[in-house]
Amino acid sequence: MASFLSLLRPSPARFAIVTAALAALLCAGCATVDTYFPTLRSFGVYKLDVNQGNYLSQDMVNKLKVGQTRQQVRQLLGTPLLVSAFRDNRWDYVYEFNRQGHVVEHRTFTVYFVDEKLARWEGDEMPASVAELNREALARTSSEDAWNDQRSWLDRLVDLFRK
Numbered sequence: 001m002a003s004f005l006s007l008l009r010p011s012p013a014r015f016a017i018v019t020a021a022l023a024a025l026l027c028a029g030c031a032t033v034d035t036y037f038p039t040l041r042s043f044g045v046y047k048l049d050v051n052q053g054n055y056l057s058q059d060m061v062n063k064l065k066v067g068q069t070r071q072q073v074r075q076l077l078g079t080p081l082l083v084s085a086f087r088d089n090r091w092d093y094v095y096e097f098n099r100q101g102h103v104v105e106h107r108t109f110t111v112y113f114v115d116e117k118l119a120r121w122e123g124d125e126m127p128a129s130v131a132e133l134n135r136e137a138l139a140r141t142s143s144e145d146a147w148n149d150q151r152s153w154l155d156r157l158v159d160l161f162r163k
Contacts (some may be wrong), residue, residue: 008155068117077111080111090113
């Protein structure tokens with residue numbers, strides 16, 4: 001009975017072990033830990049964010065029309081990433097975004113030609129246009145009132161502390 005009671009007595013070593021175990025359990029359940037903290041194999045090594053391929057947006061895809069020439073498609077979508085020598089009637093546009101060595105976004109888009117004219121296209125859903133994405137980001141991050149405020153930064157800081 002005395003040994004059981006000694007286990008219940010708090011000690012700094014037990015507190016440290018329990019705290020470390022709880023922290024490990026909390027971090028193990030988070031999916032974002034791997035995104036923001038390095039893993040052991042990449043500890044101390046910074047990996048660049050890499051955009052590869054053709055970034056296509058939905059407004060670019062909406063401009064495609066059946067019957068367009070290869071040159072017109074190239075002007076709209078850019079030069080394809082993959083053109084097979086064995087299937088010259090097919091162009092593949094691939095886009096991939098890697099953050100810290102992990103694939104965050106991967107999209108493919110394929111256009112098909114018959115008799116040198118665009119016949120059909122297929123692929124993943126494309127994001128909105130870059131201009132639309134920028135407008136949405138601006139609307140989320142700043143309000144019109146903040147830009148119209150003529151007070152100095154010191155006055156705004158004082159108002160922040162009054163609240």
